[in-house]
Amino acid sequence: MNRLTVLMLATGMALLLVVRTSAQEPPNGDPIAGARLYDAWYNEIDRMPPNGNHPLWETQTANNRTGVSTWRCVSCHGWDYKGAAGNYGPDSSEYTGFPGVIDMVGRSESEVRGWLDGTMNSSHDFSQFFSASEVKNLVTFLRTRLLDTDLLIDPVSGRAFGAVGRGHELYQDQCLDCHGEDGSAVNFGSAKNPVFLGDMAQQDAWRLLHKTRFGQPNSDMPSADQLGSSLQDLSDILAYAQSLPALNPATGDGGDSGGLDYSQQGDTTSIVIGAILIAAVVMGGLILNSIQRGTIQED
Ligand code: HEC
Numbered sequence: 001m002n003r004l005t006v007l008m009l010a011t012g013m014a015l016l017l018v019v020r021t022s023a024q025e026p027p028n029g030d031p032i033a034g035a036r037l038y039d040a041w042y043n044e045i046d047r048m049p050p051n052g053n054h055p056l057w058e059t060q061t062a063n064n065r066t067g068v069s070t071w072r073c074v075s076c077h078g079w080d081y082k083g084a085a086g087n088y089g090p091d092s093s094e095y096t097g098f099p100g101v102i103d104m105v106g107r108s109e110s111e112v113r114g115w116l117d118g119t120m121n122s123s124h125d126f127s128q129f130f131s132a133s134e135v136k137n138l139v140t141f142l143r144t145r146l147l148d149t150d151l152l153i154d155p156v157s158g159r160a161f162g163a164v165g166r167g168h169e170l171y172q173d174q175c176l177d178c179h180g181e182d183g184s185a186v187n188f189g190s191a192k193n194p195v196f197l198g199d200m201a202q203q204d205a206w207r208l209l210h211k212t213r214f215g216q217p218n219s220d221m222p223s224a225d226q227l228g229s230s231l232q233d234l235s236d237i238l239a240y241a242q243s244l245p246a247l248n249p250a251t252g253d254g255g256d257s258g259g260l261d262y263s264q265q266g267d268t269t270s271i272v273i274g275a276i277l278i279a280a281v282v283m284g285g286l287i288l289n290s291i292q293r294g295t296i297q298e299d
């Protein structure tokens, strides 16, 4: 083959790729909005679940939490997306025995949707609460934005692997205006039982990671994922947040005092899904991101 043929072939293949990609159904759900639904959908869309516990919650007795929070996806599936196989394992006060959602990465849209409309389990039917575009957002989040948190946070100690110094710079750029120099400007708890950024970072780095990536439901807090933060950025911010002072006296004693509402659990089963999956998720996210920038966001 001469050079021209090679060039023509290469151009042809590149064109084919472009055509193929644009012919696929556009992944036009908003995964960031979906992640906030996963966190607390009733706050994000201002729609309340019925009184009482979620029907599946009644199938377990380990966790005696009651009421509206039993309807949150995260209460059953965890901030690390691994359910009982991760941070909400048998040693955790949040233990339910329920599975994680991490297996949804890369699954087909209809497969994941089947878990939300009652097809897979009639007790797991959320269709009365969500519009079609909200379901799409949630499904897009589950398929494209879940990551193995073991890459950023030590699953046993709960410490982030990142660099504190670089995290400080990122914090000053992205968080300081609202949360203050030492994290004491926003209280996530109550006046009597305050929880500040330093407390949460030490008690529950997984929750901090999800909130940092996607923002707080129904608030002005920006999403670091939307701002284009890398895994390294996130890990560094987490490490810096863990260096902030804990301002609640109950922080640091293992969370057993019942003082903080955020329990610290380490899980010893190491489930490393592997770099390939992560690379796929990151690359998938990047590709989706670039596709989404060109499309209109629903809602
Ligand atoms: C009260 C607890 C509870 C809540 C709340 C809950 N789930 Fe689940 N979820 C479960 C249980 C239990 C299963 C497994 C059911 C089964 O195997 O039939 C499950 C299964 C799933 C699965 C399939 C996991 C797999 O690997 O097969 C997905 C996806 C899922 N849930 C997503 C969600 C989302 C999204 C929300 C929030 C809108 C949510 N769940 C809220 C308990 C809950």
Ligand code: HEC
Residues within 6 Å of the ligand: 171, 174, 175, 176, 177, 178, 179, 186, 187, 188, 197, 200, 207, 208, 211, 212, 216, 219, 220, 221, 222, 224, 237, 241
């Ligand atoms: C524009 C202001 C703003 C910025 C910037 C901001 N936040 Fe927030 N953040 C808030 C508000 C408001 C809340 C909600 C407090 C509440 O609901 O009580 C919040 C909540 C949180 C929470 C959730 C606490 C909980 O209840 O679980 C975490 C964690 C957090 N922020 C971390 C960060 C980090 C890390 C950054 C920087 C990467 C950041 N925030 C940037 C305003 C901001």
